[in-house]
Amino acid sequence: MSQKQELTDVLMVGATGTIGQLAVHAAQRHGLRPRALVRDIQRAAQQLPDVDLVQGDLEDPASLRSAVRGADAIVFTHGSGGDPRPDAREHIDYGGVRNVLSVLGAARPRVALMTSVYSTRSDVPNASLWKRRSERLLRASGLPYTIVRPGWFDHAGPTQRRLVLEQGGTADGGIASDQIAETLVRSLLTDTALGKTFELIAAEGEEPSDWNGLFDPLKADGPYSLDGALDPADLPFEAEPARLRADLDTVRSLNTSGA
Template structure:
């Protein structure tokens, strides 16, 4: 594994979720010092004993400034699952990424973002474009990143240890939560994962031994595009709501072009 030796502390967003908790422990196994962003420290202490906690609310931008200050790496596994609000995906899945990026105020940590295998799919019932929009924000920001789109959680047998990384938004399948967590942390620490967006499922076979090679086989996202390489061109930025386009402009580097 080609590791970024500058990464030691990593801010874990969504750390008390089912994937987030596993990602925290995966980070520890790889010698990192995870810091968990949490709203409720008392609850988090029970779920993440021994882990450093940082208070912050993804829907309150002002509360995030201290949490992200000095962060060299960030893993985002947050999601709106279970939130009954009809606009929860806009506020959490998308708004959480937007607010984190704004709170960074020019800092350049390496970021790994977990979205969904259906992030670009408009033909699947119940899907919305908010996760895809969150990905676009991260690409527009100019930060070093990897975007992981996992398949159905836990829809994989114990013998399905071979990871399949796909691009283009047409993949489908399942994967164990622990495999997702491991991939998130490995992608953060592996140079060949930089600038890559991919769908992630598991099939019959052995677990990977060459992570650098696994990521190297993927195409890199185009530097002048807010979409992942091979993503369908069915959601033009120019047709997006004005508020979404304004968010893209707000997170761009000072020398970036507007949309």
């Protein structure tokens, strides 16, 4: 594993969720200093004692400016699960990434984004395009990133500890929540994970010991490409709603201007 010594402060988006809390603990184990973005400081303090908390709302970009300040890295584990609004996925899964990127200014943190094993599966009922669209924003930003698409949370047996990383959107299976969290944090610390998008499931076998070797065989995404390296070409930019094309153009302009 190749660790960047200058990477210290990590903003955790979705820190009070199941994966988020595990990612906070994983970051601590690896010597990082997690900072949890939360809406309710008092409630979060009970879930994440001894963790730096910063208040902010993913739907309010202005509230995020102080949260992102000084962050060397960002881990996104947020999700709209439990939100009854019919447009919650757009506002949270997608809008949360858009809003955080919009307030970074000239900062260039390393990013680990958790989406879904079904991000590109239009054939799967209830699969959401909004996670795939959030991935596109991150790629367009030009930031150093890794995108992790985990399978079904905790649908893995106790002896299924071997991580399987695939590309192309055909993977299906389960994985333990702690394995997802560990992979997200390891991706921040491992050079061979940079610029890559992959599906993540678990199989029978032991925990990985060589994280460089685990990430290395994966194909890197093209520079500023919309989709992952082996993603299906079935969501053309030109067919997207005008507001989403505008979001991508805005993220690209922030990247080129450093504004």
